[in-house]
Amino acid sequence: MTRLELRNMRKNFGALEVLAGISLHVEEGEFVSILGPSGAGKSTLFQLLTGAIRGEGEMRFDGARFAFMPQRDALMPWRRVIDNATLGLEVQGLKRRAARERVAPLFAEFGLAGFERAWPAELSGGMRQRAALLRTVVQQCDMLLLDEPFGALDALTRAAMQRWLETMWRNHRWTALLITHDVREAVLLSDRIYVLSARPARVVREVAVPLPRPRTKSAALAREAAAIEAGILDILLGAAEPISQPSDGENR
Amino acid sequence: MAVISTVAKIFPAAVAFALLLLIWELCARLGGIAPTVLPAPSRVLAQAWENRAALADNTLPTMRATLAGFACSLVAAFILSALVDFFAPLRRALFPLLIASQTLPLVAIAPLVVLWFGFGLLPKILLVALVTFFPMMVALVEGYAATAQEISQMLAAMGAGRRRIFWLARSPSALPYFFAGLRISITYAVVGAIFAEYAGAAKGLGIYMLSAKNNFRPDLVLAAVAVSSALTLTLFGLAVLAQRLAMPWENAKSDRAGRYGDKPSGEGRP
Ligand SMILES: Nc1ncnc2c1ncn2[C@@H]1O[C@H](COP(=O)(O)OP(=O)(O)OP(=O)(O)O)[C@@H](O)[C@H]1O
Ligand SMILES: [Mg+2]
Numbered sequence: 183m184t185r186l187e188l189r190n191m192r193k194n195f196g197a198l199e200v201l202a203g204i205s206l207h208v209e210e211g212e213f214v215s216i217l218g219p220s221g222a223g224k225s226t227l228f229q230l231l232t233g234a235i236r237g238e239g240e241m242r243f244d245g246a247r248f249a250f251m252p253q254r255d256a257l258m259p260w261r262r263v264i265d266n267a268t269l270g271l272e273v274q275g276l277k278r279r280a281a282r283e284r285v286a287p288l289f290a291e292f293g294l295a296g297f298e299r300a301w302p303a304e305l306s307g308g309m310r311q312r313a314a315l316l317r318t319v320v321q322q323c324d325m326l327l328l329d330e331p332f333g334a335l336d337a338l339t340r341a342a343m344q345r346w347l348e349t350m351w352r353n354h355r356w357t358a359l360l361i362t363h364d365v366r367e368a369v370l371l372s373d374r375i376y377v378l379s380a381r382p383a384r385v386v387r388e389v390a391v392p393l394p395r396p397r398t399k400s401a402a403l404a405r406e407a408a409a410i411e412a413g414i415l416d417i418l419l420g421a422a423e424p425i426s427q428p429s430d431g432e433n434r
Numbered sequence: 435m436a437v438i439s440t441v442a443k444i445f446p447a448a449v450a451f452a453l454l455l456l457i458w459e460l461c462a463r464l465g466g467i468a469p470t471v472l473p474a475p476s477r478v479l480a481q482a483w484e485n486r487a488a489l490a491d492n493t494l495p496t497m498r499a500t501l502a503g504f505a506c507s508l509v510a511a512f513i514l515s516a517l518v519d520f521f522a523p524l525r526r527a528l529f530p531l532l533i534a535s536q537t538l539p540l541v542a543i544a545p546l547v548v549l550w551f552g553f554g555l556l557p558k559i560l561l562v563a564l565v566t567f568f569p570m571m572v573a574l575v576e577g578y579a580a581t582a583q584e585i586s587q588m589l590a591a592m593g594a595g596r597r598r599i600f601w602l603a604r605s606p607s608a609l610p611y612f613f614a615g616l617r618i619s620i621t622y623a624v625v626g627a628i629f630a631e632y633a634g635a636a637k638g639l640g641i642y643m644l645s646a647k648n649n650f651r652p653d654l655v656l657a658a659v660a661v662s663s664a665l666t667l668t669l670f671g672l673a674v675l676a677q678r679l680a681m682p683w684e685n686a687k688s689d690r691a692g693r694y695g696d697k698p699s700g701e702g703r704p
Pocket of ligand 2: 224225226253329
């Protein structure tokens with residue numbers, strides 16, 4: 183069953199053409215990644231999906247709402263970790279008590295046990311991301327939208343978090359759309375990958391990743407994954423060149 | 435620990451203040467200046483003690499006017515800032531007026547307000563509100579606007595409406611700004627009340643200063659000044675304390691190291 187289907191989504195910010203017709207689909211229980219250079223328009227695509235901005239194109243979503251994790255963790259510094267985690271449920275109308283009871287058992291699984299009553303400022307970067315992820319998945323929406331959940335982490339923490347997310351996904355089978363510019367992350371986590379061009383973004387390739395999970399187990403798997411990674415990198419670098427217009431140094 | 439660091443922070447200011455008093459005392463005593471022109475601090479203190487009943491009697495109305503005016507101003511600032519946040523055109527309509535209100539010279543406006551509203555509490559409340567309202571209003575409006583975009587966007591994606599987002603994100607985001615504005619405006623509050631009393635009142639520090647001056651008692655004028663300064667400092671301290679209490683996560687930021695080495699206990703706010 184198709185959860186989400188986009189046809190020819192376009193978006194301009196004034197004269198700036200950001201999305202030049204994006205078409206993609208995500209099936210039920212599928213983990214799909216969007217891979218693209220910085221400034222391509224990936225976050226803009228999520229803004230279109232969540233309705234924060236309007237664009238042209240056709241979108242069909244079989245569900246009520248996305249659970250959206252923004253690029254920066256967006257934890258509210260004035261709420262304790264547990265109250266950040268319950269935010270989505272509270273907005274859905276659940277009483278604070280009930281929401282806390284629903285969320286509390288998940289803290290251990292997210293590596294946050296004992297930090298329920300901490301302030302976000304007291305968490306490490308990896309913990310913050312896990313808290314943000316917890317806040318996202320407890321909403322029990324029909325689909326997860328994750329915008330570079332590990333982009334701000336150091337390499338070691340990021341690798342650990344990727345493996346952790348893979349385990350979590352194997353247990354829960356969320357339907358998920360992940361934005362990343364980390365090729366390895368995309369190959370490790372996804373069933374399929376959409377590779378975007380630089381701005382204005384269009385899909386240059388759709389790559390299936392038919393590897394069994396868990397993908398970190400054997401050396402043979404790692405080699406296959408590396409081959410796919412190399413292929414994607416070629417596409418990305420090859421696609422970047424002819425289009426690269428007056429660069430305005432967008433590495434944020 | 436906390437006491438020691440507080441003392442260490444206050445120490446330089448205390449030394450500077452003590453030095454100033456010392457120089458003043460020496461000038462007054464050795465310079466041969468008449469106490470009816472420049473009384474020594476020791477004399478001010480002694481006279482303040484002697485007239486403590488009258489001083490206290492006049493401090494109370496000033497305090498009442500200050501607090502009542504400030505409370506009104508606080509409520510008005512919150513309500514108006516929220517309205518402005520919801521209806522952007524209102525901001526363009528109101529802000530020029532508010533800025534104009536800040537250009538009014540208090541010396542000119544105070545007697546007029548007393549003329550219009552009499553010698554009671556009302557003109558004092560109005561004048562205190564006039565001088566304290568603007569910094570808080572501006573701070574609140576800017577504070578709402580400082581809400582992290584990804585937070586409002588996320589809330590919207592969760593299905594929260596404008597009002598929900600205001601309560602969940604915009605108003606807490608404004609807290610640090612609000613307290614900055616509060617600290618500024620609270621230092622104007624007592625002065626505003628004194629000005630109002632100066633222009634006309636039955637009792638109060640302002641009228642007390644006026645009559646002391648007319649009786650050639652600069653020592654009592656200065657005693658009243660000292661009382662009003664102490665009032666302002668107290669209010670300022672209370673504002674700082676309120677900020678501490680209202681924003682416990684700010685304290686957590688500074689002592690992050692070490693606090694969560696072991697398991698956090700379950701105490702604190704629900
Ligand atoms: N509200 C906006 N108004 C004008 N331009 C915008 C707006 N939002 C994004 N843009 C522009 O759209 C382009 C794409 O931005 P977007 O945030 O979608 O990039 P991204 O692919 O998510 O990049 P990154 O990987 O660095 O997060 C950028 O050039 C950005 O300047
Ligand atoms: Mg982005």
